[in-house]
Amino acid sequence: MKRKWSFFSVFNYTFLALIGFSMIYPFIYILAYSLNDGKDSMMGAIYFLPRKFTLENYAQVFDNARIWKAYQITLMRTVLGTFLHVVLCTLMAYALSKKTLPGRSFFTFYIFLPTIFSAGFIPFFITLQKLHLINSFWVYVLPMLFNFMHIVIIRTFLQGIPEELEESARIDGYGDFQIFVRIILPLSGPVLATISLFIGVAHWNDWFSGAYYVSNKDLIPVQTLLQEMLTEAEALSNSMQRAAQQGGQTVGGTSGAGATPESLRMALLVITVFPILCIYPFLQRYFVKGVMIGSVKG
């Protein structure tokens, strides 16, 4: 039997479809813009598909030494930072999941306390100075090595692994370390994937460290580069666009093809967002569970 479509259902489906559209459309738009000839884009009226298709913008972005360098920094900090974070948080979480561990509640409280009262930004900044992390690559990695919430999420997951597994492994003569490596780790795939996504995205998206802790131009990650372009690009593109719309002429007086700062910026944006876009839908099942554990315990 088919249910009748009530007024509410029609409204609800339409409304939700619009929300979904508003989430994805900006990305479709920049993709179209980045694949369109830069000077042609200044005429506006590009909505879903490129009008004058070109890969020129991407070619120029990949050719730019500064962007390459920034992309390398972002990749390095993301891979290294994610790996170290996941390994170290898992070790800590595994220890804290042992109910027999003397001092377990003390250590849990020790890592929980700083989440209640934060020292604020400045004492943290001074600490980074004193540790000689300012203007160093490690300022991206070390301050993000641990996270209370992530430890709690991993610990909760590990506590769900049946203890009989460990006991039978012990009977087979496994030591603590072997149990961890051979029994626990292989079973922890889902939670490790979730935490990798959380911390990987945090690393990938962090522009603040690059903007405030680092002045060496060779150490700037992509997001900070995008931030620097933000203010420059707005003024530049608006004035160029105005010129293009009013006189049909572009800066420099030519009407030929070519990339503009704005079209390059959109290409860079696409390259920055693309990896995340490809990864997160596949981890959805896991991170939804992770969020639930995090908020129940937190």
Added chain:
Amino acid sequence: MNKSRWTSNRVFKRIWQHKLFYLFMLPGIVWFFLFSYVPLYGVQVAFRDYTFIGGFTGSPWAGFKYFEQFFNYYQSGDIIRNTVIISLMKLLIGFPMPIILALLLNEVRKMKFKKTIQTLSYLPYFVSWIVVVTLMQRLLTPYGGPVNDLLGSFGAESIQFLNNPTWFYQMIVGSDIWKNIGWNSIIFMAAIAGIDQQLYEAAKMDGAGRFKQMWHVTLPGIRNVAIILFILAVGNLMSAGYEQLLLLNGPATASMGSVLDVHAINSGIREGRLSYAAAVGLFQSIIGLILVLTVNRIARKVSDVSLF
């Protein structure tokens, strides 16, 4: 006495048995000490004339000098007001949005559709504020941006959305909702999924329609989760979201958009007034703590649900 030696031996033995686990925790213990407790100890620079050589403990005491400096600053009232206004708007308008989204999604029977909308709604959470603001610049520009083109096709004048005091709050609150609504709805979806289906059956027996079921079964079912999250959100009332405001606030909107976090970051790092900035930050943290404790207390009295 014999007995106590015997127990202390036993404790030591238990600790020794767990030596590997202490080794596992060692990096974490060191890290939390360096990156959480050292800065916490360093909060005292707010009461000192900080010098780089003197450090946290060697710089001369200054008492409440920097707090006075902040409160005597002619803009401090505006800064506090801006912070509260922006976060209150985010709280009052932004907080119910994920709940509404979760309720609407819950009414969807076509699973594929539901799943697709959910997946799409998480997307903005995973991109940075830089990306969001770049997207806004591009989509909202009056010079050939799609949003203004759409408005134009309805015959409306094109609008300068960014760096415009008239649209400032809408942009701040709107982009915040867009970025976080999907992610924040996860927890409510989970709470809804946990509601006993028999309650719905019983409500149906009593003749409750869709809205009555939503009102009498679903909403009470997610009440506790909502209260807890609300308490946490109130604790953040003194921070208006520094990343977003650092990026979206321009000269034209400065009188509406300068907030405590950004003020602390700018005066501390850009101008090098570290003690002053630390005082601003400490003021912010203390008010935040007081707010959480107060709301927590009220919640416990009114509804029996509380954080601690």
